Amino acid sequence: MSIAQRRQAVHREVFQLFLIKPSHYDADGYVIQWAKTDLPSNSLAVLYALAQDSQARAVLGDETDIKITVQDETNCRINVAKMLRTIRKSGGKGLVGLVGVQSNQYPRAMDIARQVSAAGIPVCIGGFHAAGSLAMLPEPPPEVRKAWDLGISIFAGEAEGRFDMLLQDAYRGALKPLYDYRNDLPGLEGAITPFLPKAVHQRNFNLRAAFDSGRGCPFQCSFCTIINVQGRKSRYRSADDIEKIVRDHYAQGIRKFFITDDNFARNRNWEAMFDRIIELRAEGLKVKLIIQVDTLCYRIPNFIRKAGLAGVNRVFIGLENINPDNLIAAKKKQNRITEYRTMLQMWKSIGAMTYCGYIIGFPNDTPERLLRDIEIIKRELPVDLLEFFYLTPLPGSEDHQILHRKGIWMEPDLNKYDTEHVTTAHPLMSPDEWRKAYHLAWKNYYEPKHVVTLMRRALASGMKPRKIAHMALWFYGSIAIEKVHPLQAGLFRRKYRADRRPGLPKESPWVFYPRYFWEILSKHARLLGLLTHYRYLRWRVESDPMAARYQDLALRPVVEGDAEDELEIFSATDSAVQAVEKARKLKLRPVPA
Numbered sequence: 001m002s003i004a005q006r007r008q009a010v011h012r013e014v015f016q017l018f019l020i021k022p023s024h025y026d027a028d029g030y031v032i033q034w035a036k037t038d039l040p041s042n043s044l045a046v047l048y049a050l051a052q053d054s055q056a057r058a059v060l061g062d063e064t065d066i067k068i069t070v071q072d073e074t075n076c077r078i079n080v081a082k083m084l085r086t087i088r089k090s091g092g093k094g095l096v097g098l099v100g101v102q103s104n105q106y107p108r109a110m111d112i113a114r115q116v117s118a119a120g121i122p123v124c125i126g127g128f129h130a131a132g133s134l135a136m137l138p139e140p141p142p143e144v145r146k147a148w149d150l151g152i153s154i155f156a157g158e159a160e161g162r163f164d165m166l167l168q169d170a171y172r173g174a175l176k177p178l179y180d181y182r183n184d185l186p187g188l189e190g191a192i193t194p195f196l197p198k199a200v201h202q203r204n205f206n207l208r209a210a211f212d213s214g215r216g217c218p219f220q221c222s223f224c225t226i227i228n229v230q231g232r233k234s235r236y237r238s239a240d241d242i243e244k245i246v247r248d249h250y251a252q253g254i255r256k257f258f259i260t261d262d263n264f265a266r267n268r269n270w271e272a273m274f275d276r277i278i279e280l281r282a283e284g285l286k287v288k289l290i291i292q293v294d295t296l297c298y299r300i301p302n303f304i305r306k307a308g309l310a311g312v313n314r315v316f317i318g319l320e321n322i323n324p325d326n327l328i329a330a331k332k333k334q335n336r337i338t339e340y341r342t343m344l345q346m347w348k349s350i351g352a353m354t355y356c357g358y359i360i361g362f363p364n365d366t367p368e369r370l371l372r373d374i375e376i377i378k379r380e381l382p383v384d385l386l387e388f389f390y391l392t393p394l395p396g397s398e399d400h401q402i403l404h405r406k407g408i409w410m411e412p413d414l415n416k417y418d419t420e421h422v423t424t425a426h427p428l429m430s431p432d433e434w435r436k437a438y439h440l441a442w443k444n445y446y447e448p449k450h451v452v453t454l455m456r457r458a459l460a461s462g463m464k465p466r467k468i469a470h471m472a473l474w475f476y477g478s479i480a481i482e483k484v485h486p487l488q489a490g491l492f493r494r495k496y497r498a499d500r501r502p503g504l505p506k507e508s509p510w511v512f513y514p515r516y517f518w519e520i521l522s523k524h525a526r527l528l529g530l531l532t533h534y535r536y537l538r539w540r541v542e543s544d545p546m547a548a549r550y551q552d553l554a555l556r557p558v559v560e561g562d563a564e565d566e567l568e569i570f571s572a573t574d575s576a577v578q579a580v581e582k583a584r585k586l587k588l589r590p591v592p593a
C-alpha cells in the first residue's frame with residue numbers, strides 16, 4: 001500500500017450499519033433461538049441488498065465506508081453491548097435497523113432498540129407491526145408512541161427507493177420519528193433484488209434462499225394483515241429479476257428457493273417467471289422451489305403444470321377450514337370445499353408435497369367439531385402436512401380493527417401474537433378448551449396410523465416416504481418436543497441466562513444451567529425416540545409388496561359428478577350441504593385432475 005493510499009485509508013470514516021431481524025421470547029422469557037434454523041428471512045435479504053447497493057454508490061460520500069452487519073436473532077445471539085462498542089470504536093457513526101418486525105417480535109425489538117437509543121445511536125424499527133397498526137388504527141398505538149418517546153424511529157412502508165435517505169439522516173444524527181410511505185408503494189420491476197451472503201445462509205441447516213417475487217393479494221380475508229400493508233394490487237418483479245436472483249444465488253452454491261409471496265398464484269407475472277425458471281432448468285440449473293398459493297390456483301390454466309416444470313416441490317396452501325360457515329365468516333369466500341380434493345390431487349400429480357394451513361378458533365369451532373373435521377380431512381383429502389394456527393387478531397388485520405373498535409378484550413402482551421396463543425375470547429370455547437383443541441389437533445393429525453397413511457399415499461403417488469417421515473418429524477416434533485410451531489423451530493435450542501425478558505429476574509446459575517442441561521438431554525432423547533418410531537413406520541410401508549398399489553378415498557380420482565353423497569366433507573354441516581348445492585346450481589364443477 002502506498003503512503004497516499006495508507007493516509008487515505010487512515011482518514012476514511014466508517015459508518016456501521018447493523019441490520020437485525022429480532023426473534024421473540026418464550027413462555028419463560030428467554031429469546032427463542034437455535035444453533036441452526038430452516039429458512040433465511042427474506043425481509044433481511046431485501047434490506048441487505050438495498051444496503052449493499054447504497055454502499056456501492058457511496059451514498060454517504062466518498063470519504064465514508066458503510067460497513068454492513070446482518071444478523072438473524074433466531075440463529076445468532078445479539079450482543080447489544082458489543083454492537084455499541086463496535087460503533088463507538090469506529091467513530092460513533094452508525095444505524096441499527098430492526099428488520100421485518102412482526103407484532104410478536106415488537107417487544108423484543110423494543111428491548112434492543114431501547115439500549116441502542118439510550119447510547120445515542122440512531123435506531124429504526126420497520127416491518128409489519130408498525131405498518132399494519134398505523135394502517136388500521138385511528139391513532140398510533142401506545143407501543144409505537146413509546147418508541148417515539150425513547151427516540152426510536154419507525155419506518156412504515158417499503159424501503160425500496162428510500163434507503164439512501166434513511167442512511168443519510170442517520171449519518172447526520174437526524175432520524176425522523178416516522179418514515180411513512182404506506183400510501184406510496186413502490187413498483188418492483190427492476191428493483192434491487194434480495195440477497196444474503198453465504199455466511200448468513202450457512203446458519204440454516206438447508207441452503208435455501210428466500211425471495212419475494214411480488215407483493216399484494218386481491219382477496220380480502222378478515223384475519224389477513226398483508227392486504228392492509230402491501231395492498232391488494234399485484235406488484236411484481238420481472239422475469240429478468242428472477243433470473244438474476246437465481247443466478248446470484250447459484251453462484252454461491254444455492255439451488256433451492258422459497259418464494260415468499262403470500263399467494264404466488266395471484267402474482268400477475270407468475271407465468272413469465274415460471275417460464276424463465278423452466279429455461280434456466282433446461283440450461284442445467286437444478287432449481288427447486290417452495291411456493292405459497294390459494295386453493296383456486298389449480299383453475300389457472302397451466303399453473304400447476306408449469307409449477308412442476310419449474311421445479312416446485314413444496315406448496316403451502318391456505319386451506320384454513322373445511323366448514324363453509326367459518327370460511328364465510330372470515331371472508332375467505334374463494335375457498336370452495338367442493339374443489340379441495342381436485343386441487344390437492346393435481347399437486348400430487350406433479351410430485352409436490354402439500355402443506356396446508358388450518359386455523360383453529362373460527363366462530364363455529366368447538367373441540368368436538370374440530371376433531372370431526374380433522375378426521376374428515378385425514379380420510380378424504382390427500383393433503384400431506386397440516387399445520388395448525390390459532391385464529392389471531394393480528395394488528396393490521398380487519399379482525400383486529402373490529403375488536404379494537406368494539407373495545408373487546410385482546411391480549412395486551414404483543415409477544416403472544418405468534419398465532420400460537422389464545423389472544424382474544426371465543427364465542428363457543430373457553431381459553432382452556434381452545435388450547436386443548438389446538439393441541440389435540442396436532443396430536444390427532446400426526447398420530448402414527450395417519451403418518452403411515454401419508455407415507456402410503458406418497459409411495460403410491462411416486463414420492464419417497466422418507467420425505468413425509470422427515471417433515472412429519474419436523475412438524476410434530478417441533479410442537480410435541482420443542483413446544484413451538486414448526487415455522488419458528490430450529491435445531492438445538494440456544495438459551496442465554498443473561499438474555500431474559502426485562503421485568504423477569506435473572507436466574508441463579510445453579511437453577512438455570514442444570515435445568516437447561518436436563519432440557520437438552522430429555523428433548524434429544526424424545527427426538528431420538530420419535531425418529532426411531534418414524535423410521536420403523538417407514539420401513540413397514542416400504543417393505544409392503546403391495547405398497548405401490550395403495551388406494552383410498554382421498555387418492556381416488558375426482559370425476560365429474562363426484563361422490564358428493566359419499567364424502568362426509570360435503571355433508572358434515574348444513575353449510576357444507578348448501579355449498580355443494582350452490583356449486584351444483586352454478587355448475588362450479590371441480591375440474592377433474
Ligand code: B12
Pocket residue numbers: 023039040041042043046047074096097098099100101102103104124125126127128129131132155157158159160166210212223224225226230258260261262389394395396417418419487488
Ligand atoms: C415469508 C414469511 C415468513 C417466513 C419467514 C422466513 C422467510 N423466508 O422470509 C416463515 C414461513 C418462517 C414465517 C413465519 C412466521 N410468520 Co411470517 N410471513 C412471511 C411473509 C409471507 C413474507 C415476508 C416477506 O418476505 N415480506 C416481504 C418483505 C420485503 O416485506 P417486509 O418484511 O414488510 O419489509 C419491507 C418493509 O416492511 C420495510 N422494512 C422492514 N423492516 C425494515 C427495517 C428498516 C430499518 C427499514 C428502513 C425498513 C424496513 O422495508 C422492507 C422492504 O420493502 C409475511 C407476509 C408478507 N407479505 O410480508 C408473513 C408475516 C410477516 N408473518 C407473520 C407471522 C404471524 C408469522 C409467524 C408468527 C407465524 C405465522 N402465522 O406464519 C411466524 C414467525 C416466525 C419467525 N420467527 O419469524 C405475519 C405477521 C403479522 C403481524 N402483524 O405480526 C405476516 C405479515 C403474515 C400474516 N399472517 O399476516 N413467515
Ligand code: SF4
Pocket residue numbers: 217218219220221224225226227262263294318
Ligand atoms: S389469500 Fe392469503 S394473502 Fe390473500 S387476503 Fe387471504 S390470507 Fe391474505
